[in-house]
Amino acid sequence: xxxxxxxxxxxxxxxEFGWGSSGKLSAILSALHGRPAPPGRPGPPDHPAPPLRxxxxxxxxxxxxxxxxxxxxxxxxxxxxxxDTLAEIVRSEGVRAALVVLDGSAAKALQAAGVPTVFVDSLxxxxxxxxxxxxxxxxxxxxxxxxxxxxPECLDVLASVRALHWVDAVIGxxxxxxxxxxxSAPRQYRSALVSLGGLRAPRLADWxxxxxxxxxxxxxxxxxxxVHEVHVAGNLPAxxxxxxxxxxxxxxxxxxxxxxxxDFLDRLAHCDVLLTSPGLTTLLEAGSLGVPTVCLPPQNxxxxxxGRFHSQAVGAEVRVVWPKDVxxxxxxxxxxxxxxxRALELIYGGIGxxxxxxxxxxxxxxxxxxxxxxxxxxxxxxVDWGALTTTVGTGGAAQVADALLATLRGTSPPx
Numbered sequence: 001x002x003x004x005x006x007x008x009x010x011x012x013x014x015x016e017f018g019w020g021s022s023g024k025l026s027a028i029l030s031a032l033h034g035r036p037a038p039p040g041r042p043g044p045p046d047h048p049a050p051p052l053r054x055x056x057x058x059x060x061x062x063x064x065x066x067x068x069x070x071x072x073x074x075x076x077x078x079x080x081x082x083x084d085t086l087a088e089i090v091r092s093e094g095v096r097a098a099l100v101v102l103d104g105s106a107a108k109a110l111q112a113a114g115v116p117t118v119f120v121d122s123l124x125x126x127x128x129x130x131x132x133x134x135x136x137x138x139x140x141x142x143x144x145x146x147x148x149x150x151x152p153e154c155l156d157v158l159a160s161v162r163a164l165h166w167v168d169a170v171i172g173x174x175x176x177x178x179x180x181x182x183x184s185a186p187r188q189y190r191s192a193l194v195s196l197g198g199l200r201a202p203r204l205a206d207w208x209x210x211x212x213x214x215x216x217x218x219x220x221x222x223x224x225x226x227v228h229e230v231h232v233a234g235n236l237p238a239x240x241x242x243x244x245x246x247x248x249x250x251x252x253x254x255x256x257x258x259x260x261x262x263d264f265l266d267r268l269a270h271c272d273v274l275l276t277s278p279g280l281t282t283l284l285e286a287g288s289l290g291v292p293t294v295c296l297p298p299q300n301x302x303x304x305x306x307g308r309f310h311s312q313a314v315g316a317e318v319r320v321v322w323p324k325d326v327x328x329x330x331x332x333x334x335x336x337x338x339x340x341x342r343a344l345e346l347i348y349g350g351i352g353x354x355x356x357x358x359x360x361x362x363x364x365x366x367x368x369x370x371x372x373x374x375x376x377x378x379x380x381x382x383v384d385w386g387a388l389t390t391t392v393g394t395g396g397a398a399q400v401a402d403a404l405l406a407t408l409r410g411t412s413p414p415x
Contacts, residue, residue, distance in 0.1 A: 008052055008053065008096050008097075008408055009052075009053045009054070009055060009093050009094050009095050009096055010052055010053070010054050010055075010095070010096065010097050010098065010099055010404065010408075011054075011055050011056070011057055011089075011090070011093070011095045011097075011098040011099070011110065011115065012025055012029070012054055012055070012056050012057070012071065012098070012099045012100070013056070013057040013058050013098070013099075013100045013101070013103050013106040013107075013110075014058075014062055014100070014101040014102065014103060015101065015102040015103040016058060016060070016061050016062075016103075016200070016201075016202055017061075017102070017198070017200075017201045017202065017300075018061075018197045018198035018199065018200070018201065018279060018299070018300075019061070019062055019197045019198035019235065019279070020101075020102070020122065020197070020198075020279050020280065020281050020282075021062060021101040021102045021103065022061070022062025022063075022066055022101075022198075022261070023062075023171075023172065023261055023279075023281040023282075023285075024101045024102075024120060024122060024170045024171075024281060024397075025062070025066060025099070025101055026066055026068070026069065026172060026261040026262075027170055027171055027172040027173070027261075027281075027396075027397035028099065028101075028120070028170065028397050028400050028401055028404075029054070029066070029069040030069070030172065030173060030397065031173075031397040031398045031400070031401040032052060032401045032404070032405075033069075035052070035401065035405065053072060054069070054070060054071045054072060055071065055072050055073055055074070055075065055089070055093050055095070056071045056073070056074040056075065057074075057075050057077055057086070057089070057106060058075075058076065058077045058103070058106065060074075060076060061198050061200055061235070062198065064258060064260065066261075067260055068260055068261070068262055075089055077106075086109050086110065086113055087113050090110070090113050090114070090115055095110075095115055096115075096116075096408060097115060097116045097117070097118070097140075097404060097407050097408050098110040098115045098116070098117040098118065099117075099118050099120070099400070099404055100117055100118070100119050100120070100136075100139075101119075101120040101122070102120065102121065102122065102123070104119075104134045104135045104136050105134070107119045107136035107139055108136045108138075111136060111138060111139060111140070116140040116407045116408075117136065117139050117140050117141075117407075118139070118140060118141045118143060118400065118403050118404045118407055119136050119139040119141070119142050119143065120143045120145070120167075120170060120400055121135075121142065121143065121144045121145065122145040122170060122280055122281070123145075123280070123302050123305075124144040124145065124147060124150070124154060124158060125147045125149060125150055125151055125154055125305060126154065126301065126302055126305065126336075126340065127153070127154045127157045127158075128153040128154065128157065128336050128337050128339070129153070129156065129157065129337065130336070130337055130338050130339030130340075130342075131157065131339050131340055132157055132160065134339075135157065135161075137157075137160050137161050137162060138162050139161075139162070139163065140163060140407055141163050141165050141403045141406075141407060141413055142161045142162070142163055142164050142165060143165050143166075143167045143170075143396075143399070143400050143403055144158065144161075144164060144165070144166055144167070145166075145167055145168070145169060145170055145392065145396055146166055146167065146168060146169070146391075146392040146393060146396075147309070147392060148309040148312070148313060148388065148391050148392065149309065153336065153337065165403060165413055167395075167396040167399040167400055167403075168392060168393030168394055168395040168396040168399060169284040169288075169389060169392045169393055169394055169396045170281070170396035170397050170400060171281060171284045171285045171288060171389075171394060171396065171397065172261055172262075172265050172285055172397070173265075173397075188226060188379075189225065189226070189227050189272040189273045189292075189375070189379075190227065190228050190229065190272055191227065191228070191229040191230070191270075191271050191272045191273075192222050192227045192229070192230040192231075192251075192271055192272060192273045192274070192275060193230070193231055193233065193267050193268055193271040193273075193274050193275070194215070194218055194219075194222075194230060194231070194232045194233065194234075194274075194275045194276070195233050195234060195264070195274065195275070195276040195277065195279075195282055196210070196211060196214075196215070196232070196233070196234030196235070196236065196276075196277055197234055197235070197276075197277055197279050197282065197299070198234070198235045199211065199234060199235045199236070199299070200235060201299075201300065201344075203341065203344060203345075203348070204348055205348070205352065206352060206355075208240065208355075209351050209352045209354075209355035209356075210277070210299055210351055210355075211234070211236060211240075211244060212244065212355050213351065213354060213355050213363050213364055213367065214277075214296055214297065214364075214367060215232060215241075215244040215245075215248070216244060216247050216248035216364050216368075217248075217364045217365075217367035217368040217371055218232075218275055218296065218367075218368075218371055219232075219244075219245065219248040219249070219250040219251065219254065220248050220249050220250070220368045221368050221369075221371035221372040221375060222250075222251050222275075222371075222375070223248075223249050223250055223251045224368075224372055225372060225375045225376075227251045227272075227273075228251055228252055228253060229251060229252075229253040229254075230250070230251045230253070230254050230255075231254075231255045231256070231257070231267060231271075232244075232245070232254070232255070232256040232257075233256075233257065233258060233259050233264060233267070234258065235258060236256060236257075236258070238256070238257070241256035241257070242256070244256075265285065268285065268286060268289060268291055269289050269291075271291065272292070273291070273292045273293070273294065273375070273378065274286050274291050274292070274293045274294070275293075275294045275296055275371065275375075276293065276294075276295065276296060277295075277296045277297070277298065277299050277303060278295040278296070278298055278303040278306040278307035278310060278319075279303065279306065280302070280306045283295070283306055283309075283310050283388060284388065284389050284392065284394075286385070287385060287386045287387070287388050287389030287390070288386065288389045288394050290385045290386050291385060292378045292379075292383070292385055293310070293314075293318065293378075293385060294318050294319075294320065294371065294374045294375060294378055295307040295310055295311065295318060295319040295320060295374075296320050296371070297320050297321060297322045297327075297367065298322075298329075298347070299347075299351075300344060300347060301332060301333075301336070301340055301343045301344060301347060304329050304332060304333065307319045307321075309388060310388050313384075313387040313388035313391060314383055314384055314385055314387050314388065315383065315384065315387070316377050316378060316380060316383045317373075317374065317377045318374045318377055318378045318383075319374065320367065320370045320371055320374050321370070322350065322351075322354075322363075323354075323363060323366045323367075325354075326350045326351065326353075326354040326363055327346070327347060327350040327351070331346060332346050332347050399413075399414075402414050
């Protein structure tokens with residue numbers, strides 16, 4: 001139990017949906033590193049404020065990505081036990097403020113428990129009337145990440161936010177020694193990074209369907225393109241990842257394994273090409289480094305938007321879509337008015353059915369050809385790989401950090 005009344009304890013939480021939330025938490029914690037907390041109580045003028053102290057709520061899926069940061073302890077929260085348990089954690093830990101990424105339920109519960117809460121919404125373009133009840137519209141500060149486009153369906157929802165604060169892209173800081181890249185892609189790739197992210201989601205019955213269809217297709221396309229070295233990063237157990245590699249004609253040096261956020265950024269900075277399921281944080285981080293990027297088929301609804309935004313921004317046909325017998329994207333998008341969950345049912349069902357049909361071999365062959373085509377398009381002259389990131393800026397992590405510190409002071413965040 002933590003009882004020091006002068007401490008400034010912050011609770012952090014992220015959605016149990018892939019690794020995007022944890023990547024953003026990682027970036028914000030990095031931006032907060034070394035910055036003192038506002039004083040918890042009056043003291044001598046020359047007495048330094050204590051450093052911030054963090055506890056984690058939930059985020060079991062993303063904890064490995066946050067292992068580099070000083071989170072004192074983590075609490076597992078069940079969906080039905082959160083309110084009472086949360087009140088006790090807040091009391092015993094002396095929580096003064098909360099930082100929550102994309103987990104609307106956690107943000108609303110913390111706010112209800114009397115904790116001033118900074119909520120980070122990196123997907124404001126996603127929401128429609130059907131999602132309104134899931135969002136913490138009354139958060140102390142609602143940090144919405146700037147985006148390439150705001151569909152009309154989301155405007156009424158965002159207009160209901162009590163304290164809306166727009167921020168740049170919330171992404172990690174690139175390694176200090178980043179190699180300068182030419183303005184366009186090299187004609188021949190030697191090394192590649194494949195990113196699948198966290199893969200898991202609360203309503204996803206079988207998370208293995210996506211990698212079973214996609215990983216062999218990607219490896220065979222890379223081998224056909226002449227790539228010699230590839231690392232497959234993502235939430236893949238070693239034995240399962242090994243079976244996927246064995247099932248494909250892979251590049252000579254193929255490795256697998258999850259990476260911390262810092263290690264991922266380092267590998268990203270030094271690879272020739274990235275092939276990624278289109279999580280927004282990964283696309284923006286690749287854009288900040290100018291890394292040639294191929295978008296793999298979407299895992300969920302937000303990734304349909306992300307892949308489209310990316311391809312439109314960079315001006316190249318580098319987005320791989322599912323064959324029509326697996327998923328018609330417009331059908332998924334049309335279900336948004338009923339809330340995200342309805343669209344996810346269609347997406348997950350299509351991917352699952354494809355994986356079960358003759359063990360997905362037909363879909364994998366089609367994806368292999370599509371990935372190879374996208375790789376070839378990515379080597380065209382003059383592609384602006386940083387275009388999407390330039391559109392939304394790169395200062396979001398520091399801006400959210402400023403908002404959190406202002407919340408601890410009881411003031412408004414900088415405009």
